[in-house]
Amino acid sequence: MLVQSKSKKTEVVISKGNTPKESLLKGIEQLGGISKFISKDDNIFIKFNLNLPGGFPTNTNFDVLETLITSCKQAGADNIYLGSFPIRGIPIKIISDLLNLKEHFETLGAELVFLDNSDIFENKDISQDQLKKIKYESLTPVEMNGNEFFIPAIILNSNKFISVNQLNVNPLFKLNLSLLNLYSIVPPRYRVIGKNVKENISHNQYKKDLISNILDIYAIKQPNLIINDIFYILEGAGPYIYKDSKIKTTNLMIIGDDAIAVDVVTLNTLNLEINSSELILQANNRNIDVPKFSNIKILGEKVEDTRTHVELCVSELEDIKVRNFTISSGKICSGCFKQAYHLLNFMKTYMGKDLKYNVNNSFLIGEKPPEPNQANNFFLFGDCAINNTKNYKFRKIIIESKKDLIGGAKSKILKESKSKKKTKIKEKQNKNILDLPGCPPNIFNCLELILKYFGKKEVPNLNLFANINRFWITGNLNNKLKLWEAL
């Protein structure tokens, strides 16, 4: 449970160095040294960002992890484990194999934990029942505020828990604060938010539930040391690398032993109002101690000297300029906004050439989106857009009937006046419509549907991406993933 000491002023360091390693070591020193946080024989779990197969800033900077592992060892730590759940559908084993992570951490004297047990998927002798048994042994159900969460036992049982968070801009929360990094200790399957469409739209229930879950997880296991790595930040578009993403270098790290205080100082350093963070606002409304900025003792650099501006993600989907696409948004909730943000940025980044010759596409999203102009193809993103546009004009194609030659000849003989002739109008269902269902839709499913709709010759880049994806997750492995039920 959440216990916060209010007797002592919370200390947070803003540390500056020439390299990430220097910033980290300097920051820990200014807080009193690593031994203040790590004791001899501690079992440590380091939660880092492991979202996709790629380097930083999509994932945590590996130099920073190496420096931290070395420091923990110097303090006498017994076992040092590292881990995180990637985005839904990507097993840790795949990322580890591509980046050689398991071996890399082993040489440093630490262990990458396959929180999703994906390291045993390929074991042909393991039965479905054994897999389920392993799952229930490795995840512990924890109840918090009436909800049940499944948390890896290895994290709950660690004596010291460290969060190393690569900070980037985020489409829902402005920044990937450490509170968000901590949330991905829950398997992605259990992070899926409920599906009551009406409630979602009118109350933005999606975001409310998401924030509530994030704060519940924070309350279950609070880290002892929090590092917000802002040495490099992905700004413009993030938290993954897209065409509109830019790297900004600040040379800074924000470090402390209170995640909320570290996030508050991070927001302030990046020139954002504390109250502009819904996570911090909601934490304030719950039984969580949110220190005022003025009550935090800042060590190291002065905030005034380090304050820097970051370019945040767009707040309107229409501002993501995808080649040959127009976007019509109705009323949407955060679920669809987040998924569409990633899909559109993906298309903009990787499908520019594919879309060069597939012109005039319309993308509709949300409840009652504006009636689009004529287009060659219509993409309906999410259950709201699919259900709300049933009577829209673009659903039908109007065809004027061809000239009736026999009827025309008869008319001539009877000398019927031209004014009496009626043009026949026929209506036909528009087949150039692609439903991308879900509440909200899953991006990988959307990409597969778009590929099928256009055909692989029309979108070769997307086809290549899909093939690589299928190569990572082969049919067999996919079956195992389904059995495992964690992803």
Ligand code: SF4
């Ligand atoms: S379909 Fe999208 S916009 Fe509609 S309720 Fe679901 S997530 Fe929200």
